Amino acid sequence: MKILLIASLLLLINGCNQLDIRPDKPELTDIVDLQQQADKAYQAQDWPTAERAYSQLSEKVPKQVEPWFRLGNIYARTDRLDAAVAAYRNALLRDSKNGKIWHNLGIVHLRQATTTFIDMLENTREDDPLNDRARYVVNAISQIMENGFDAASE
Secondary structure, eight states: OOHHHHHHHHHHHHHHHHHHHOOTOHHHHHHHEEEEHHHHHTTTTOOHHHHHHHHHHHSSTOOOHHHHHHHHHHHHHHOOHHHHHHHHHHHHHHHOOOHHHHHHHHHHHHHHHHHHHHHHHHHHHHTTTTHHHHHHHHHHHHHHHTTTTOOOOO
């Protein structure tokens, strides 16, 4: 009888290990609920709620690409461009072949470049010969962005 009890206990422990259920791991239902909350807030453009939820997801399931991608989108939309770059880079560590991530990272870099050239125009002498180049870059990037060349948001 003791052997049967011990064998049953060992099978139960082995089954839990196969499912990777441990006290230090979040329950699947918690993750699903958090994902639904994050997605709902994202679709409603409730950026603070979506950011909190995706941040938690990125900690609970760190190998997932989507929380990092969505965080990048949220940061880009709320003009936190350095944070967007960091989030997109984290997403690329998980999926370096994802075109949407590369595209959005490029858009953020274009926005950063535009800001740099605008700052240059505001902080240099008007007769600086490089100001013409700066104006050209700002105008070119602005024209590209006006033609619907925006971040992929899925």
